[in-house]
Amino acid sequence: MSDKRRRRVPRQVREQQIIDMAVQVFAKRGYHPASVDEIAELAGISKPMVYLYLDSKEGLFLACLRREAERLATAFQKAARGVGSPEMRLWAGLSAFFAYVTEHRDSWVVLHRQTSExxxxxxxxxxxxxxxxxxxxxxxxxxxxxxxxxxxxxxxxxxxxxxxxxxxxxxxxxxxxxxxxxxxxxxxxxxxxxxxxxxxxxxxGGELWEPPEPPHAPEGPEAPDAPHAPDVPGPPSVEG
Amino acid sequence: MSDKRRRRVPRQVREQQIIDMAVQVFAKRGYHPASVDEIAELAGISKPMVYLYLDSKEGLFLACLRREAERLATAFQKAARGVGSPEMRLWAGLSAFFAYVTEHRDSWVVLHRQTSExxxxxxxxxxxxxxxxxxxxxxxxxxxxxxxxxxxxxxxxxxxxxxxxxxxxxxxxxxxxxxxxxxxxxxxxxxxxxxxxxxxxxxxGGELWEPPEPPHAPEGPEAPDAPHAPDVPGPPSVEG
Amino acid sequence: MSDKRRRRVPRQVREQQIIDMAVQVFAKRGYHPASVDEIAELAGISKPMVYLYLDSKEGLFLACLRREAERLATAFQKAARGVGSPEMRLWAGLSAFFAYVTEHRDSWVVLHRQTSExxxxxxxxxxxxxxxxxxxxxxxxxxxxxxxxxxxxxxxxxxxxxxxxxxxxxxxxxxxxxxxxxxxxxxxxxxxxxxxxxxxxxxxGGELWEPPEPPHAPEGPEAPDAPHAPDVPGPPSVEG
Amino acid sequence: MSDKRRRRVPRQVREQQIIDMAVQVFAKRGYHPASVDEIAELAGISKPMVYLYLDSKEGLFLACLRREAERLATAFQKAARGVGSPEMRLWAGLSAFFAYVTEHRDSWVVLHRQTSExxxxxxxxxxxxxxxxxxxxxxxxxxxxxxxxxxxxxxxxxxxxxxxxxxxxxxxxxxxxxxxxxxxxxxxxxxxxxxxxxxxxxxxGGELWEPPEPPHAPEGPEAPDAPHAPDVPGPPSVEG
DNA sequence: CATGAATGAGGTTTCATTCAT
DNA sequence: AATGAATGAAACCTCATTCAT
Known part of the structure; x- marks a missing residue:
């Protein structure tokens, strides 16, 4: 309708746009009830494009799965990797996991396909x-x-x-x-x-585990600038 | 096909037969890919009977869900109920759970809808x-x-x-x-x-938790005649 | 449910009961959307009885048609037959027609199959x-x-x-x-x-036709005790 | 079948083709007995096209209704509009109506849904x-x-x-x-x-009403080029 | 007289997918 | 790079109708 800037878009960008919408729709509806029609419309393109780029509905879903799984894994690894003790690293990883799924509901739903479907x-x-x-x-x-x-x-x-x-x-x-x-x-x-x-x-008993003692590695589980897992907190800084 | 003895069967019996097959099919295929046709055929009846008794595909699935959930819950409760300490009872319940899902894969798959779909x-x-x-x-x-x-x-x-x-x-x-x-x-x-x-x-470390001390109830978590969760083992009796 | 007097009923009575309900259902839903199931249930009997007595859905509808058409025709004829002038008799017949369809909506709807369907x-x-x-x-x-x-x-x-x-x-x-x-x-x-x-x-101009002159037949179009077309009014008596 | 030239046809054209056939089938069979299958086949396309363009069987019927009602109304209005006296215009309108329904039986049947069904x-x-x-x-x-x-x-x-x-x-x-x-x-x-x-x-008495006197508009109710209501006759010209 | 159990056939609808432009 | 037109297949569901008791 008001399409003015729906110009020729390079393949890689289009692909990501499609996957973005697909994750939304798959999360909301589940795999089978989701229709390629709806995804294409949301992405602002026609169905043949979806098939041209992603091959099939299944291919599309796999692409979603892969991208989202990798993002979640990356968030976890980035947080868990570091110098601290394993105890600390496990904690950091778990923190990152919970932070990620909190921030990206759709991603989690698609990966776990709870609800819906x-x-x-x-x-x-x-x-x-x-x-x-x-x-x-x-x-x-x-x-x-x-x-x-x-x-x-x-x-x-x-x-x-x-x-x-x-x-x-x-x-x-x-x-x-x-x-x-x-x-x-x-x-x-x-x-x-x-x-x-x-x-x-x-x-x-209501106890809260405390990182044993960060001897001289002040940053513990750090995730300085994780682009997609924004808030993996260091021990003290607790976000709302 | 093979059996010509498809005689008139009272409603309650047929309903259970239908649900039996539905659990199998739903477990194998998942909800949407499962077809009522296949379920009816497996149950040895025609589709209209399924709709007459269970109302709709959704009604059929709900019936499966309810029956299987209740069976699993019953297995757990029967095992966990008893005189032992809470520690023992929790253990007994968990044992029963694992025993049940081991024996009834389809049931568990339908309830958890992991794979499939x-x-x-x-x-x-x-x-x-x-x-x-x-x-x-x-x-x-x-x-x-x-x-x-x-x-x-x-x-x-x-x-x-x-x-x-x-x-x-x-x-x-x-x-x-x-x-x-x-x-x-x-x-x-x-x-x-x-x-x-x-x-x-x-x-x-390979340790195995041991029931603390069964004071004077020597058989631990017993489930004498669980009709549908056959093998909730007492500590020593370990089935294959 | 509260069936106590649903005893053995002679055929002719049952048939009329069935037709009674069928007229209702056909009027409400129309021919095709009406289901024999619903009619049987309303009549308080089982489907095979309907087929035993009326042969088929079409037969059932034909029975409705015949009975209701005859009732309407009878109401008209009873009113139009008489000693008055043809003018008066036509008027009486029309009056009876309008009175009948006013009183028996379902009957009219089935005959005319307006709405519904x-x-x-x-x-x-x-x-x-x-x-x-x-x-x-x-x-x-x-x-x-x-x-x-x-x-x-x-x-x-x-x-x-x-x-x-x-x-x-x-x-x-x-x-x-x-x-x-x-x-x-x-x-x-x-x-x-x-x-x-x-x-x-x-x-x-708002004029109302008046019966020319009821010479000495005081009752004009009378319908003394029409059992099913209760109110074919004589000229002066106008019901609400 | 015979024609291999079933080429790509723009939506508006196809829609009219579908409605054309639908009017035929609905007139012949009635609403419920009519099957979308038959309509699609007559139109020379597959069922999904019907649903894509007209949404549902009901939508299809509504489209028929609207188009045919409008055509009939147009025929009437075109004839009745004009300079003559109201008497003449009413006559012209009625003439056009009868001419239209004579020419377009299906249209009339669908609108009035008499027979059929x-x-x-x-x-x-x-x-x-x-x-x-x-x-x-x-x-x-x-x-x-x-x-x-x-x-x-x-x-x-x-x-x-x-x-x-x-x-x-x-x-x-x-x-x-x-x-x-x-x-x-x-x-x-x-x-x-x-x-x-x-x-x-x-x-x-066999009298025929005559247009009172067409003062100086000799042709009475004219409808010179009604595209779809061909023969609204002026008084003398009587078609077969 | 009466019915619960059962079915064959057919209907509408939806979808993933491809052609031809 | 992009799309409107088109379809084969299959799903769910309902109904009139009949057995067997």
């Missing part, structure tokens, strides 16, 4: 089921700490946090088990217990 | 990206323990396990963050560190 | 088109009388009435023409002019 | 019922004139004509009544009597 009713049912599991686990967690630590009354928030860790870990370990056929559910469960049981109390 | 190429790309992340984290983990624990050389398996826990937890905490807007990535990362840093070493 | 949007478009034609004709009519009768300002209502007569007559004559291939549009138009041009002025 | 058996039943009503009314009419006018024996044709006018008018007035809730069937009947009783005798 399904109608609202279905999405809601899935969320409901997951919430029920969380509540169950959180209750168990609260009981555990209450009995073990006496008067400590863990807040709902902390218990919920622990529940998310446990459930997320369990989800993920399901994949791990698949590649370790010898492992039994029992052993996996014990390992997970081993890993989280001690630390759980700290969290429920 | 996307073409093979895309699924593979997603898996690749996730593997890359895992490897990165596992490396960090290995470094950490190597430096901290001196001569201990953690096996790849253990490091990979820890990485799965961390990545799964991070995934899940992304949802948690969404409902706690005040939280900063920095604080979330610290909490996670707090929870796992200590226990991580145990795992990497 | 089409989605709301389409119905509305049809109505719009018809209104436009009416307005055009009414304007012409108003102009005609204004010029011809000097100061008489016909009300909108009267002009609209005349327009309806003209348009309805034209619609109907379209069928008539089909069976008189020799007739030209020109001759048909002249005939119609001939028939309405004089009387038009009376109507526009 | 129903199976042949049902259509026939409807026609039968209507014929019965017509016969009844025609009988009344013949009686009336016979008694009132003495030796005049109105032909069947004339009585049938009058009956069509009366029945068509009554149909149409049913709608009018709906928008005038205060009116009673009695008053409506009187009005209709008022309007037609006098003119009826003229028609039954």
């Amino acid at each position: 399904l109608s609202e009713a279905i999405t809601e049912e899935v969320a409901r089921a997951r919430r029920a599991v969380m509540a169950e686990v959180a209750g168990l967690v609260r009981d555990g700490i209450a009995e073990a630590a006496g008067p400590v009354r863990p807040g709902d928030e902390e218990a919920d946090f622990v529940a998310h860790v446990l459930v997320g870990a369990a989800d993920s370990l399901t994949d791990w088990m698949e590649r370790h056929p010898g492992e039994t559910p029992d052993r996996v469960a014990r390992r997970l217990m081993n890993m989280v049981w001690v630390g759980m109390r700290n969290v429920l | 996307l073409s093979e190429a895309i699924t593979e790309e997603v898996a690749r990206a996730r593997r890359a992340v895992m490897a990165e984290v596992a490396g960090l983990v290995r470094d950490g323990i190597a430096e901290a624990a001196g001569p201990v050389r953690p096996g790849d398996e253990e490091a990979d396990f820890v990485a799965h826990v961390l990545v799964g937890a991070a995934d899940s905490l992304t949802d948690w963050m969404e409902r706690h807007p005040g939280e900063t990535p920095d604080r979330v990362a610290r909490r996670l560190m707090n929870m796992v840093w200590v226990g991580m070493r145990n795992v990497l | 089409l989605s709301e949007a389409i119905t509305e478009e049809v109505a719009r088109a018809r209104r436009a034609v009416m307005a055009e004709v009414a304007g012409l009519v108003r102009d005609g009388i204004a010029e011809a009768a000097g100061p008489v300002r016909p009300g909108d209502e009267e002009a609209d009435f005349v327009a309806h007569v003209l348009v309805g007559a034209a619609d109907s004559l379209t069928d008539w023409m089909e069976r008189h291939p020799g007739e030209t549009p020109d001759r048909v138009a002249r005939r119609l002019m001939n028939m309405v041009w004089v009387g038009m002025r009376n109507v526009l | 129903l199976s042949e058996a049902i259509t026939e039943e409807v026609a039968r019922a209507r014929r019965a009503v017509m016969a009844e009314v025609a009988g009344l009419v013949r009686d009336g004139i016979a008694e009132a006018a003495g030796p005049v024996r109105p032909g069947d044709e004339e009585a049938d004509f009058v009956a069509h006018v009366l029945v068509g008018a009554a149909d149409s007035l049913t709608d009018w009544m709906e928008r005038h809730p205060g009116e009673t069937p009695d008053r409506v009947a009187r009005r209709l009597m008022n309007m037609v009783w006098v003119g009826m005798r003229n028609v039954l």
Whole structure:
């Protein structure tokens, strides 16, 4: 309509524009419900261009996947790379991860394809089921700490946090088990217990882990000018 | 085709048969690529029956979701409910969870809708990206323990396990963050560190958590007759 | 649900019950969109009964058509039959017709299949088109009388009435023409002019035709106890 | 099939081609029984084109409705507009109407959606019922004139004509009544009597209305070059 | 007299994809 | 570099109708 500057644009630029819009649409709708028509229209070009540059819907989605995965990985690596202790580097990486997904919802949704791809009713049912599991686990967690630590009354928030860790870990370990056929559910469960049981109390008690002591590397996990992961904070500077 | 004995079957039975097949197909293909045609054919009936009983494709999927979610939840609860200490109960619940998803892959896939819903190429790309992340984290983990624990050389398996826990937890905490807007990535990362840093070493050292002391309930987490979650093991009985 | 008296019912009664409901549903939805399912459910029986008694959807509709057409015809005939002059009898018949269709909307709709059968949007478009034609004709009519009768300002209502007569007559004559291939549009138009041009002025002037002189037949068009066409009024008794 | 020259055709042209065929099919079959498949095939294109240009079956039908309604209205207006007296203009309009519907049966059927939409058996039943009503009314009419006018024996044709006018008018007035809730069937009947009783005798007597006197516009209602309503005749020129 | 179970056929609609300009 | 025109395939869903009880 008001197209005046939709001039001839070099391929690389166009490609990025297309992918930009595709990430938006795929995140909003999910893979199958997303239509190439909509993406092309949003990008301000015609469909044949999309096919010329990205080959197919699948190719387009793969391009999104690759670009976004690389950006997230880069954010993590940039933060984790450095001189600090491994402990510090892990922390920095995690911080960067959380900062990145906070800033780039669409990117994360496309990579993880949570929500969407399904109608609202279905999405809601899935969320409901997951919430029920969380509540169950959180209750168990609260009981555990209450009995073990006496008067400590863990807040709902902390218990919920622990529940998310446990459930997320369990989800993920399901994949791990698949590649370790010898492992039994029992052993996996014990390992997970081993890993989280001690630390759980700290969290429920409201403690916050502190970087042990930055001996003489003042910047710790630094990410000076990460162009796409803007705010990986150094230890003290905590952004809103 | 082969069976001519497709006789009149009461509604409740047919409904379960349909859902049985639907879970299979949805797990294999994902929601959108799955076709009601295929489900009906597998169930040995015609499409209109599916619509008569389950209303729509979405209704069918919701029915799958509800039934499978309830079965999984029941398996967990049955195991976790009991007299033992919370610690024991959590362990029992986790064991039951892993046992259940081991036995019922389709159920878990439908509930989690990981793979599928996307073409093979895309699924593979997603898996690749996730593997890359895992490897990165596992490396960090290995470094950490190597430096901290001196001569201990953690096996790849253990490091990979820890990485799965961390990545799964991070995934899940992304949802948690969404409902706690005040939280900063920095604080979330610290909490996670707090929870796992200590226990991580145990795992990497190859330790296996042991039920503290079963005072006078010698069988630990028992699930005597779980109808659908067959093998929630007591500590010693480990199934293949 | 609260079926207590849905006992064995003799065929003739059941048939009428079915037709009763069918008239309702066909009137509301139109022939094709109406579903036998809905009719059966409303009638409180199962579908096979409908087929047993009325053979098919078409048979069911034909039964509706016949019964309702007969009722309307009966109402007309009962009123028009009698001792009065033909003028009076025609008037009585028309009165009975208008009374009947006023009382039995569904019946009329099924017979005339106006509205319905089409989605709301389409119905509305049809109505719009018809209104436009009416307005055009009414304007012409108003102009005609204004010029011809000097100061008489016909009300909108009267002009609209005349327009309806003209348009309805034209619609109907379209069928008539089909069976008189020799007739030209020109001759048909002249005939119609001939028939309405004089009387038009009376109507526009607000005059009301009066039964010439009811000599000594005090009841005029009577319909003493018409069971289904309750209110064919004698000349003076005008119901609300 | 036969024509290989199905070349790229600009949108506006294709749209009209599609609507052309749709009018045919809708007229032949009625709205619901008509299938988009058939329309597309007749138009020599594939179904998706129909949906691309007209959005939906309903949209397609609406497009037919609008175009045909406008053409008919235009034919009427073009003829009725002019210098003659209102009487003449009304006559000219009616002439044009009858000429148009004579030439464009499909157009009229779609607009009026009489026949069709129903199976042949049902259509026939409807026609039968209507014929019965017509016969009844025609009988009344013949009686009336016979008694009132003495030796005049109105032909069947004339009585049938009058009956069509009366029945068509009554149909149409049913709608009018709906928008005038205060009116009673009695008053409506009187009005209709008022309007037609006098003119009826003229028609039954075989008289033909003559344009009063075309003062100095000798050709009466002319429509010199109506592109789509070819034969709106001036008084003398009567086409076959 | 009465019905729950079952289906074949067909409808509208949408989409990814390509041709011809 | 870019696009309007066009389509094959397949999806979901509904309905009138019939068995077998």
